Amino acid sequence: MLDFIIPLIGRFHPLIVHLPIGFILMALLLMYYPKKDKLPILPAIEIALLWSSITAVLACISGFLLYTSEGHAFETVQNHLILGLVTALICLLLFFQLKKSKNLNSRKIHFNSVILVISLMLTGHLGGNLTHGEAYLIEVLPESIQSALGYSGYQEFEPIALEENRWEDALFYEDIIQPILNQNCRSCHNPKNTKGGLLLTSKETILKGGKNGPVISEASWEEGQLYHRMTLPLDHEDHMPPKEKRQPLMEELELVKYWLASGASFEKSLVMAGVTKEMVAPFFIKSAASIYPKVELPIVDINKLSIIREKGFFIEPMNEGSSLLKVSCINFTDFNEANLEWLKEIKQHIVFLDLSRTKINDQVFESLKDFENLTILKLNGTQISGNGLDLLQQCKHLNQLHLTETEVNLDNLKLLNKHPKLEKVFAYKTPAATENEHKVDLTFEVMFGNFELPILPTDSITF
Ligand code: HEC
Structure with a gap:
């Protein structure tokens, strides 16, 4: 009947932990209060340390109950758990030392105070990782810093996709x-x-x-x-x-x-x-062929293609024998607007163009507007801010635009309103994504999320 008590106490752990944090900081602030004669505040320091110890022990107990009742694996919590115990023990030690010596200037006291601060911070940090996930702080850092810290973006998993x-x-x-x-x-x-x-x-x-x-x-x-x-x-x-x-x-x-x-x-x-x-x-993967324009174009001469390939582009026909082309600059990161010249001759044929992570900027729209059959355009991770997006209104077949990790904002996305074919714009990690609470009416769908399937009420099981 009273089975719930233990899990309930466990769940108070995230609340209780703040008490020792507060008391310990208070005790340390008093101990290192810049004043010559600290004897008059000694009793206050003792009380702060006493409560630090009591609440730290309570935090350990509730934490332990949380760990056992929620079924965390020991490996995931062990460092946090051990450091929590260490913090509580040092609190107690410091309290008794001070009670006995009444001397705030002893070396032992200084030493233990330092250890206490360190273990308190580490315990708190590891606890935070457990509740918020290890990437909690890293996620918000700029990408360059993330990779410098050795985080290669964290894993996303593909949904089922069958051909x-x-x-x-x-x-x-x-x-x-x-x-x-x-x-x-x-x-x-x-x-x-x-x-x-x-x-x-x-x-x-x-x-x-x-x-x-x-x-x-x-x-x-x-x-x-x-x-x-x-x-x-x-x-x-x-x-x-x-x-x-x-x-x-x-x-x-x-x-x-x-x-x-x-x-x-x-x-x-x-x-x-x-x-x-x-x-x-x-x-089934939605057959993409249907979104591409049905145009009759002569197949591009192989030699012509290989000349362009040598510049660094990846080019392949959309399907075997198709005159439509897929072009990507995946291995051509130095690519900039000027290099679009090289694609001029085959621009009618290009229906899929990936310029992600290249050195292009908003000027690129000036040239892209002439790619009349362009259907999928990827500009992820570029300097694009979206000025001039209205030029893409001239690409009458454009169906998907990928602008993830760019500087586009909602005002610029609005330039694409009423585009005849545009269905989806991907704008994860952009200023537009942070503004998205101001709902605007757009004639296409903007995906601000991490390509996750939206949860519909009908998706849930309701047995
Ligand atoms: C948000 C976190 C979360 C997600 C997502 C999640 N689980 Fe769990 N799961 C838990 C927790 C916490 C427990 C332990 C507490 C409990 O037993 O209810 C658990 C326990 C279980 C157990 C019992 C294991 C045992 O031996 O006691 C099974 C089985 C399980 N989950 C299956 C699944 C399946 C299948 C999915 C996906 C369809 C899933 N879980 C998704 C949090 C989650």
Whole structure:
């Protein structure tokens, strides 16, 4: 009946920890208050240290309860836990030392105060990492600093993507189940954050299960915790993923169910497991061909193409035998507006152009406006601010514009309003994304998010 007490106390840990932080800082401020005769404030210092110790011990206890009741893996919390104990112990030590010696100038006292400050900061920092994730502070830094610190951007996982004409070859676990787990579960069940002692990252760890044993039941697939928890009512405390997180799509859940029911094979292909095309159709990569203009152009001469390729461009036909071209500057980072000259001769043929991370700026629109069949344009990670975006109104077939990590703002995006074909603009990590609370009416969709699928009410399971 009173089972809830312990988890409840545990959840007060993030609140309680602030008490020792405050008391310790108070004690230290008093101890190092710049005044010659500190004897009169000695009793106050002792009281501050006493309360530092008491609240630090309370923080340790609540922290320990949180750790056991929420099922964190020991490896994830150990440093925080040990340093928390160290902090509490040093507090106690300092209190007794001072009580006994009544001397604020002893070396031991200075030494222990320094250790106390350091362990307090480290404990707090590690605790913050546990609640907010390790990338919490790094994420907001400019990209250059992030990479200097050795963070190569943190991992995003691709949703399921099957090619319609080759779906039969796809593997059930590798191409379907693991991507579903990546999207919905991995944030809490990975080696750094192992909630419930459960890792959902590989065959071995999935089979191993969590702190309560296997999560896939051999006897009855429905009873295995992996599936069972996903089908509990959304409000149930054991429901996975927890209510506030992205929920699996209906179709994803159906596939997990079918996978388990068909024996949870880690090797079988979709067809071998009896999956039908209807079941996976929602995950087919949308055939992009349809958005490209239907124009009759002569195929570009191979020699002409190889001359252009030698300049550093990546060029390939959209499909075999197609006269439409895909051009990318992926290995041509020195590319600037002037180099667009080189593409002049084939500009009618280019429907896909990727100039991401090159040295272009807003001047590029002046030339791009003449690429009449351009359908997908990628300008991610460039100096573009969007001045002159209205020139792209002349590219009548433009359907997708990628402006992630650029300086575009909403006012400039508005220049594209009423474009006849434009459907999507990707503007993650741009000034426009930070302004997006001021909803503006645009005739195209702007994706400010990290390509994550939006959560629709209909996506959630409501059994
Ligand atoms: C936001 C974090 C979060 C996400 C996302 C999440 N889980 Fe969990 N999961 C937890 C926590 C916390 C626990 C431990 C507490 C508990 O048992 O409810 C847990 C426990 C479990 C357990 C029980 C393990 C055991 O042995 O006790 C299973 C099974 C599980 N999760 C499956 C999943 C699946 C499947 C998904 C994705 C569909 C998922 N979880 C997504 C946080 C999460």
